[in-house]
Amino acid sequence: MKYHLTRFAPTPSGYLHLGNLFSFVLTAALAHKHGAEILLRIDDLDQCRGRPEYLEDIFDTLYFLGFSWQKGPKNLSEHEKNFSQVHRLPYYQESLSYLMQHNLVFACECSRKKIAQYHHNTGYPGLCTNKNLSFTKGNTALRVYTEPKTPISGITYPSSEFYERVPDDMAGFIVRKKDRMPSYQLSSMLDDTWFGVDLVVRGTDLYPSTLAQLYLSNLLPSCSSFKQTTFYHHPLLLDSDKKMAKSRGSTSIRHMRDQGMEASDIFIALGKRLGISQETSSLDNMISILARPQTFLQINQYLRSSLNRLNEE
Ligand SMILES: [Zn+2]
Structure with missing residues (x-):
């Protein structure tokens, strides 16, 4: 199956966290597997919630972790000039x-x-x-x-x-x-x-x-044309007992970096949360692991069963 365009679609309402990272990694893995380009498309219309440091954090964090994308703004000024939803x-x-x-x-x-x-x-x-x-x-x-x-x-x-x-x-x-x-x-x-996005990766929420x-x-x-879009709704990464809240400091990438964690440490932390036993110390590792249908299914099952366990407790 060939897709043309998928997207990272963060909202600048908080610092990016591990849950966002999981979604981006999956998006990048599916883009890689199906030859799709990636668009960075920031949902910034909700001006009351959006703060400039959250917008900056999106670019800063994506570059820090080694993500690339082919369409959309490459930095904050391009975003504001050409891509903001205000336009x-x-x-x-x-x-x-x-x-x-x-x-x-x-x-x-x-x-x-x-x-x-x-x-x-x-x-x-x-x-x-x-x-x-x-x-x-x-x-x-x-x-x-x-x-x-x-x-x-x-x-x-x-x-x-x-x-x-x-x-x-x-x-x-x-x-x-x-x-x-x-x-x-x-x-x-x-x-x-x-x-012209034809593949959307987002959480089940x-x-x-x-x-x-x-x-x-x-x-x-x-x-x-929107009806032709293919959707992948991934299970949510859980933070103890609740859906990972953006405001929660401890899982924000920003906080992890402030604690001295490198990009590789952050990918390892994500891999643990996903129950992956292989080496996950880089974006490339993650992408190649997730592009395999077997691991893709295993991760889904792992997250669904941890959710069930929490619901039963
Ligand atoms: Zn009414």
């Missing part, structure tokens, strides 16, 4: 206009607090679905009319098709936030379409997002 705001707006013109979205004035009061802890309870609020009303988000029965199909790596529905927690997912900025679901899907994005791409004629 694509008119492109996102086109799709938002299309969704509004075709009545595929509705305005929602609910606060987080109000939504949390409902028992639907897992999704939007549909309070504004039939209110017909004006799209121009202030302090409103735009949500998609999600039809729970509509099938969503997609391709999962290496080549099987899956059929799903919109999960409960993605019912009425947001495409434009109250601050009028495009949501992650919209900008991420549109960016992958814009750059983003599986509901994949479904929402596929659903959204079905509503937008300009995004028909």
Whole structure:
């Protein structure tokens, strides 16, 4: 199987950590195996969370660990000049206009607090679905009319098709936030379409997002190519009992470097977390280990069983 383009898609909301590194290593291994180029595509629209030192950390950490990529910015100034999502705001707006013109979205004035009061802890309870609020009303988000029965199909790596529905927690997912900025679901899907990404590697925690994005791409004629994307959802690297939080200092690469660890020490630490018995002291080692179908499966099983063990404890 040949893929053309995959991507590293970090968000500058914290220092990169071992979980990000695992995702990047897998991406690089699959790119290597399938002859794909890699794009660095930074999700930087959420300006409130993004801090300049986190943006700098992305470049600094990727270079420190020896990663390379063929497309996208090579440094912070190239990012800001040519690649920031801010430059694509008119492109996102086109799709938002299309969704509004075709009545595929509705305005929602609910606060987080109000939504949390409902028992639907897992999704939007549909309070504004039939209110017909004006799209121009202030302090409103735009949500998609999600039809729970509509099938969503997609391709999962290496080549099987899956059929799903919109999960409960993605019912009425947001495409434009109250601050009028495009949501992650919209900008991420549109960016992958814009750059022609055909292989997406992301954690299983983003599986509901994949479904929402596929659903959204079905509503937008300009995004028909997104349906051809192959997705690989990898199990998450666990940090004792929780999903690795970006804010948690001890697993950030930055913190590890401050403790005097070299790139090789960091790859060895990752290898241990993955239950790999072979030598994993460099990116090249990691890539060649992960490119083998056998180890690829072993790592998946190792992470899934450690997750199960934690759930049972
Ligand atoms: Zn509402």
